[in-house]
Amino acid sequence: xxxxxxxxxxxxxxxxxxxxxxxxxxxxxxxxxxxxxxxxxxxxxxxxxxxxxxxxxxxxxxxxxxxxxxxxxxxxx
Amino acid sequence: xxxxxxxxxxxxxxxxxxxxxxxxxxxxxxxxxxxxxxxxxxxxxxxxxxxxxxxxxxxxxxxxxxxxxxxxxxxxxxxxxxxxxxxxxxxxxxxxxxxxxxxxxxxxxxxxxxxxxxxxxxxxxxxxxxxxxxxxxxxxxxxxxxxxxxxxxxxxxxxxxxxxxxxxxxxxxxxxxxxxxxxxxxxxxxxxxxxxxxxxxxxxxxxxxxxxxxxxxxxxxxxxx
Numbered sequence: 001x002x003x004x005x006x007x008x009x010x011x012x013x014x015x016x017x018x019x020x021x022x023x024x025x026x027x028x029x030x031x032x033x034x035x036x037x038x039x040x041x042x043x044x045x046x047x048x049x050x051x052x053x054x055x056x057x058x059x060x061x062x063x064x065x066x067x068x069x070x071x072x073x074x075x076x077x
Numbered sequence: 078x079x080x081x082x083x084x085x086x087x088x089x090x091x092x093x094x095x096x097x098x099x100x101x102x103x104x105x106x107x108x109x110x111x112x113x114x115x116x117x118x119x120x121x122x123x124x125x126x127x128x129x130x131x132x133x134x135x136x137x138x139x140x141x142x143x144x145x146x147x148x149x150x151x152x153x154x155x156x157x158x159x160x161x162x163x164x165x166x167x168x169x170x171x172x173x174x175x176x177x178x179x180x181x182x183x184x185x186x187x188x189x190x191x192x193x194x195x196x197x198x199x200x201x202x203x204x205x206x207x208x209x210x211x212x213x214x215x216x217x218x219x220x221x222x223x224x225x226x227x228x229x230x231x232x233x234x235x236x237x238x239x240x241x242x243x244x245x246x247x248x249x250x251x252x253x254x255x256x257x258x259x260x261x262x263x264x265x266x267x268x269x270x271x272x273x274x275x276x277x278x279x280x281x282x283x284x285x286x287x288x289x290x291x292x293x294x295x296x297x298x299x300x301x302x
Contacts, residue, residue, distance in 0.1 A: 013183070013228060014183070014186065014226075014228075014253065016183070016184045016185065016186050016187070016188050016226070016253070017184055017188070020188050061145075062137070062141065062145060063137075065138055065141070065174065065181055067173070067179075067180060067181040067228070067229070068181045068183060068228055
């Protein structure tokens with residue numbers, strides 16, 4: 001089973017990388033970019049019988065830092 | 078008296094030798110060098126240092142992989158027994174990722190790697206790690222990091238300040254850290270994480286000796302220095 005884990009900074013947590021990307025986009029002349037937040041995509045290939053609880057556990061114990069990040073699990077096939 | 082300090086080394090640590098040299102210079106006793114894959118600490122361990130560097134290449138997040146290494150389970154267990162633990166720079170990141178310290182260290186607000194000497198104020202000189210400093214004393218210690226931007230939610234920041242756990246603050250914030258925090262204690266007061274490198278300010282030849290009192294504080298507290 002292919003699973004995508006999307007890790008993103010919690011709302012309100014300053015994102016220096018997103019801000020730098022924002023500035024770079026503006027520097028390239030792209031107008032109308034209101035905000036940029038940078039996250040991380042982790043692609044997992046796991047056994048088909050991997051439980052949702054186990055996937056949650058992987059995210060909370062390692063893939064995301066719950067102090068500053070949220071995660072979203074997406075099963076892609 | 079018997080005294081054993083240990084310095085943990087992960088793949089990618091690069092301040093471990095400096096830390097061991099500093100510990101020996103102040104305590105007069107060589108530090109045990111402990112590899113990340115070891116499952117246990119030495120039978121006797123009085124002080125543990127988690128050094129700076131780029132453990133595991135900063136993969137995933139700075140300190141995230143090291144925090145899951147076998148030795149950190151033993152470090153957490155020792156910290157729970159009250160053994161003093163000092164995490165510097167990447168060591169601070171490892172301790173937050175391990176859950177031994179609150180908060181997280183994010184990318185510097187200015188994006189750039191910051192490598193320079195910075196003035197700090199000693200926020201609390203009643204701690205195990207700062208007893209030899211004066212309250213409010215200004216000291217100079219170098220920083221060298223990319224991810225030193227301390228973050229915790231407001232409730233936790235209020236708590237850290239209220240409980241005297243912010244032991245070092247930046248005079249000029251180099252990285253965007255919340256409330257200028259450079260170093261924090263755990264709630265029991267025996268675990269300190271800080272981004273600046275006290276082990277680099279031990280002898281006059283280093284350009285200053287302001288880091289020495291930190292080690293003296295701990296070792297005198299343990300009656301070994």
